[in-house]
Amino acid sequence: MSTRTYAARHCVAERATTPLQVLSDRDVARKTAVVAATSGMLFGLVTPAAAATTEAVETGHLAADARGAIGARSLASVPEDAAWTAEAAVVTVTKPVPPPEPPAAPRANQRSTRGSAAASVDKATNIPESIHGNEILEIAAQYVGTPYVYGGSSPSGFDCSGFTQFVYAQVGKSIPRTDSSQKAAGTIIPASEAQPGDIVWFPGHVGIYAGGNMMIDSPHTGTVVQFREMYRTPVFLRF
Secondary structure, three states: OOOOOOOOOOOOOOOOOOOOHHHHHHHHHHHHHHHHHHHHOOOOOOOOEEEEOOOOOHHHHHHHHHHHHHOOOOOOOOOOOOOOOOOOOOOOOOOOOOOOOOOOOOHHHHHHHHHHHHHHOOOOOOOOOHHHHOOHHHHHHOOOOOOOOOOOOOEEEEEEHHHHHHHHHOOOOOOOOHHHHHHHOOOOEHHOOOOOOEEEEEEOOOEEEEOOOEEEEEOOOOOOOEEEOOOOOOOEEOO
């Protein structure tokens, strides 16, 4: 005769369910639904995992409660005929003050004092030291670089006799306009007595003696007023 052995069956441990506990679970589920409906978000209603029973919660009336709560809030209203205006920003442009202009350089035909003339001629090329203290040569040296212009007798351009006449006029001496008339009007002196500032005459040309074998003149077309060596023995004239 055989004997059978039966294993005992065990149930899953569950929390004891009492009427009071059921009411409490229902109250939690109802409050959760109210919060979800009021905030506009949907949440899954989760009851305690250990609850013995799960009942459906009536939420239809909660939507009406939420709408009532929203309607109770005061909303801002704008009249239909309201006009919107915006003032344009005012932009002011201020023109910057230009820097002061540098003083204008003196014009070439403006006569300088002896001291300033001597200082300026030192910067020129081939200017002999002998001109210092000689009024005629100091004035003549101010126009070094002025272009030769046929018939010219102003700082904008000189020919040979126009240059000598202009320079002499600056020291108050009036001499004729052409080279031949200057030779006729001047006093011829020997070379041994010639002094810087005297007129040197060549056939068809005149200049101003600068001492030694130097002169300052306006040679010919394409050149400028310059100090240079005399190219032949001149006739020395004094006025």
